[in-house]
Amino acid sequence: QVQLQESGPGLVKPSQTLSLTCIVSGGSISSNNYYWTWVRQPAGKGLEWIGRIYTTGSTSYNPSLKSRVTISIDTSKNQFSLKLSSVTAADTAVYYCARVSTARDGYNHYYFDCWGQGTLVTVSS
Amino acid sequence: DSQMTQSPASLSASVGDRVTITCRASQSISTYLNWYQQKPGKAPKLLIYVVSSLQSGVPSRFSGSGSGTDFTLTINSLQPEDFATYYCQQTYSTPWTFGQGTKVEIK
Numbered sequence: 622q623v624q625l626q627e628s629g630p631g632l633v634k635p636s637q638t639l640s641l642t643c644i645v646s647g648g649s650i651s652s653n654n655y656y657w658t659w660v661r662q663p664a665g666k667g668l669e670w671i672g673r674i675y676t677t678g679s680t681s682y683n684p685s686l687k688s689r690v691t692i693s694i695d696t697s698k699n700q701f702s703l704k705l706s707s708v709t710a711a712d713t714a715v716y717y718c719a720r721v722s723t724a725r726d727g728y729n730h731y732y733f734d735c736w737g738q739g740t741l742v743t744v745s746s
Numbered sequence: 747d748s749q750m751t752q753s754p755a756s757l758s759a760s761v762g763d764r765v766t767i768t769c770r771a772s773q774s775i776s777t778y779l780n781w782y783q784q785k786p787g788k789a790p791k792l793l794i795y796v797v798s799s800l801q802s803g804v805p806s807r808f809s810g811s812g813s814g815t816d817f818t819l820t821i822n823s824l825q826p827e828d829f830a831t832y833y834c835q836q837t838y839s840t841p842w843t844f845g846q847g848t849k850v851e852i853k
Contacts, residue, residue, distance in 0.1 A: 667844055667846045667847050668790065668833055668844040669844070670841055670842040670843065681840050682841075683840075684747075717789055724795060724796050730777065730778055730795065730796045731837040731842070732780045732792055732796070732835075732837065733780070733782070733790070733792060733835075734795075734801065736789035736791070738788075739789050
């Protein structure tokens with residue numbers, strides 16, 4: 622059974638770059654069947670999609686964060702990463718990584734079927 | 747962007763009740779609609795994908811319906827473990843977006 626685990630600093634200073642890694646175990650990140658994605662959730666608020674990456678390295682980002690986000694993949698380590706630059710207090714949130722599966726109906730119906738436990742990142746000096 | 751609006755924002759219900767949560771998209775998203783359950787301090791959990799397909803292991807008291815812009819999540823015979831926040835999500839177009847959540851509380 623696939624498991625995802627986020628790792629990275631829990632405290633980042635304003636204007637610096639937030640860096641997180643999601644380690645995937647129990648399955649290959651190189652599978653053609655999945656995308657890999659990041660989602661964040663400020664305390665007491667809803668879920669915000671950050672972006673996704675495919676095994677080839679192809680990415681798609683939320684336009685609201687696009688200028689500051691980079692998602693990369695390392696198939697040799699079975700992990701993918703998130704970098705968010707120029708952070709402010711508004712970027713304080715729990716960050717989740719997740720696997721994106723596709724329904725086998727030929728219509729690219731995507732859904733997030735496996736999630737990491739989440740990691741709290743606080744932006745503060 | 748496709749904005750997703752859930753109603754109500756919160757509701758109080760008793761064990762055994764039937765609960766319905768509505769999700770409305772700002773534009774047609776066909777059947778690209780998923781539902782998640784989140785409990786405090788935990789990651790969201792996929793309940794239903796493609797409007798009405800039940801994720802493996804999810805009890806059959808959960809069901810979904812709709813198409814286009816209007817969708818519903820129904821919980822038949824609410825159980826103690828169902829008290830949580832529920833989110834709808836569209837994956838019709840990027841940026842993928844979530845509803846603001848509906849908190850189901852114990853009456």
